[in-house]
Amino acid sequence: MRFLFWIVAIPLLALAGAFAAVNHQPVTLELWPLPYETAMPVSVAVLGAFAAGVLAAALVFWVRGLPLRLDRRRRARHERALEEEAARLRARLAEAERERGAMPGGSPDPVRRLVASEPE
Numbered sequence: 460m461r462f463l464f465w466i467v468a469i470p471l472l473a474l475a476g477a478f479a480a481v482n483h484q485p486v487t488l489e490l491w492p493l494p495y496e497t498a499m500p501v502s503v504a505v506l507g508a509f510a511a512g513v514l515a516a517a518l519v520f521w522v523r524g525l526p527l528r529l530d531r532r533r534r535a536r537h538e539r540a541l542e543e544e545a546a547r548l549r550a551r552l553a554e555a556e557r558e559r560g561a562m563p564g565g566s567p568d569p570v571r572r573l574v575a576s577e578p579e
Contacts (some may be wrong), residue, residue: 478502 479502486504489496 475506479506 461502479500482505484501485498486501487496487498488504
């Protein structure tokens, strides 16, 4: 995937460099509702507008993906809690089985004993 990125990125960077080298004439830009105007090379104006568009699109995609990332994080926390509970229950079951083995004629079903000892 990284190789494919560089196959696309290198020609685009070369194209942007050639565009900037050829289009160095100044252009005056006005921000319409404001009384400001500025002069800059055409290439800076065009490449700056392109960069602003790329950043705006990246921000939009990041914001749209935020609920999915938050849900994934919540599910991971829930999964960790379930794994901890399963480990705790396995330890209790092993302890009950050890106690059952140590007692002559111990409880026939350690799971029932665990369930019966659970607080409600």
